Amino acid sequence: MMNVFKLGAHAFVTRLHALLLIIVLLVAGTVSAQDIQDMQRSNNVELLAWVGKEGSDAESKEAPKFSVNEQVILYIEVATPRWFTGGTHIGSVEIPNVMSKQRNQLATNYTERKGGQTWSRQRWEITLYPQASGEFVVPPVAVGVQVSTADGSKVAGTLYTRPIKFEASMPSGLLSDESAWFTATKVSVDQKWTTSNDELKVGDAITRTITINAQDSLSVLLPDLLSNDSTASYQAYPQPNRLDDQQTRGDYQSSRIEESVYVIQQGGEFTLPEHKFQWWNSKNKQLETVVIEGRTFKAKHTFKSFVKAYSGWLVGSAVTLFVLAIAVLSIHRYYRSRPAPPWLVFRRMVKANRWGAARASLYKQLRSNTGKLEMSKASDSDVWQKHSQRLQEGLEDASLMNALWKGMQALKPKRFKLAMPKALPQLDELRSRKNTRKR
Template sequence: MTISKQSTTHLMLFVIMIVAGFSFPTHATSIKELNKSDRVVIKTWLSEPANKDTSLKTPRYAVNEQIILYIEVATPRWFTSGTRIANIEIPNVVTKQRNTLATNFTERKDGITWSHQRWEITLYPQEKGRFVVPSTEVNIEVSREGGGNVSGTLYSTPQQFTAAIPSGLLTDDQTWVSGRNLSIDQQWNRSSEELKVGDTITRTLTIRGEDTLAMLLPNIINSSSSNEYQSYPQPNQLSDSQTRGDYFSERKESSVYVLQAGGDLTFPAYQLTWWDLDSQQLKTIEVAGETVKVSHTFQSWLKAYWTFILGGSASVIFIGFVVVRIRHYYKTHPLPAWWIYSRAVKQGQWSQVRVLLYRVLRQQHQQLELKKHSQVNEWQQDSTDFQSEKVTVSLSRAVWKKVNVLSSPLIALFTRLTPKRALPQLDKYREHYLAKNTDVQEKSHKTKE
């Protein structure tokens, strides 16, 4: 049987296709087949804890400590498109892919050059406990032998870790942060050199740190206002960056104070508590306060002292009214005895001084002799000197104070203003009645006995 040339050609092509199918079984048609044949490899691991504790099977980190999740994909071929990693969500853990580009490098293994893509995702546990990083979806596209590309999805290996509060001096309610090389820079800006009420002061704090996140750096400036100033907080400026594997964060916060009162105004000091991952110690950064001198405007001076002004004005008006009333009163009434006595002593009119003193002695004590007012030796000597030429200004004033029970002007004024009884003679009858009633009761008591 004769075979034509065309039939022979078709037969040869069919045989070549069959042989090619058996000769290249490794030309996989999916990423999963490449992964099974170790032509695409994916690895996942966590960064080493700052405490360097390798005795634990599950790594333990400090709360707020930066943990780096590494996802690395390798192939002996080459990547024809960018690898894409799905978002990672873990309860009570802040996750952030700070570098949007993977680290690309090559490595020779058994004489074959492998291409690598390494991704870094930072994790920040917000409370103590055990956490699980779930299996993460990774979309890959690589070239295959014989031409063409293969794309598909692989999944990373789940990772576990624990987080703990690093110091017994810290509590769950306390505000603090973990990191490296934290620092705070403070700036004050005034609207004018000579401050007065209505001017402004801007306070700016810049917090910088490594291996942390800007959103985790705590607010420091208290935005509350007072009677001395009105506070207007400005929007915070957050910045995160990465340079050659080092992570830097910066938080800038500021507040504008409008001065409301004059005098010395004091702005409070602050402090930031943080856990140093390098030294494994709790540290505190002190932020100094500021005291400024503010001058009053006329309106602010009135606002600050209006109560004193009102009280002083009322006092002056009241005192003036009292003085006018007293002067008007003494135009039709005799001057008070203490006033006449003091004027006579000042002028050295000793005869009049003695007359005035004996008048007070008779009116207030119903006595006629000065020595009988007191039996004290000192008083006996003073009364003798007072009636002789040894009388002096100081002696006259001392004797007056002892004799005159109304020596104080206020007491004298109160006595004059106290209403007098309409029928003072009734007091005598009242005393007589009480004495008689007492005698009757005593006689009755003796009769019963």
């Protein structure tokens, strides 16, 4: 009976201890969840946040000023004279008309002597890029912290940064919200050309690669240059852009790699255009322009591309040749059964050096055109007299014969003459007849 009683008492005590342990753990958890604010009030946890240069006055009431598109760094720093028992977590930052990016997912850890104590510090950096002019407010950011207490226990909770104001404005009157530009402290551009063959022909490809590197900027803000700019000479096929943002020892580097493949559609010479963009140098406070040079290429035609490129000219030439052939055949058929025109007969005589027949043809044409029998009497001009004198002297020259024939055609009388009726004399005659009758 006593053994049974002892076993029951032992079980009761064991259950009582377990219940007390659960209560202690629950109370400890409740206290821990509330003590993170107490530790902040007792200066055992410190939370700072500011924008601008490192080491800026976090409690300054004056809002710092930046330019539109300029990189603004938001610093969030947590410190404790104890030590961190777990990782710190930073909430997201969302601000209208501001792009934010946390490039480094790890905090910078370091220690600092303060008031004779060694403080452990964790610093986070978030980059902000205002997209318009105006005043902006960074809302309170949630920071999850877990530190140790004096008795060695862990305290975890969430702290919030204070709201932070800053201003942004256009850095130059030459810039506007409609134009494409960005802000950086240093920019470099590299261009590379690659051709599918050394001697280009229609159907070959040219690859153009442009790389823009910018310091203290964001890759999505860098300009888009190689758009779909196809022409009749080439077809452009832009490739997906490659964007990259990195942070190395406090240096923020961004790059944009654009690539486009141009397939040649026509032979001949063509030029891939130049590109230019502007960027604001926030370090030197000046606007800079970058020009990326174009390049001229020459491609050979294939038979298919030649026909395609000059199809209109080829069709026009074929039609012209066809019309000319029909005209020649028609003239040939017309004069095959009819005598040739006098000028053609004369030209053939001169070409065959038949000077006697040519001279007789000249006198026959002289009599037909002017009714004269002597060449010298056809015209009084000095040139005609000179030519006729040379003909009388028996000169046998093709240019002389042709000149006389041409001059003789000018002497040919005009067939159509409009005779204007003389109305006034007839009126006078009628008037005189009337007067005679009255008398």
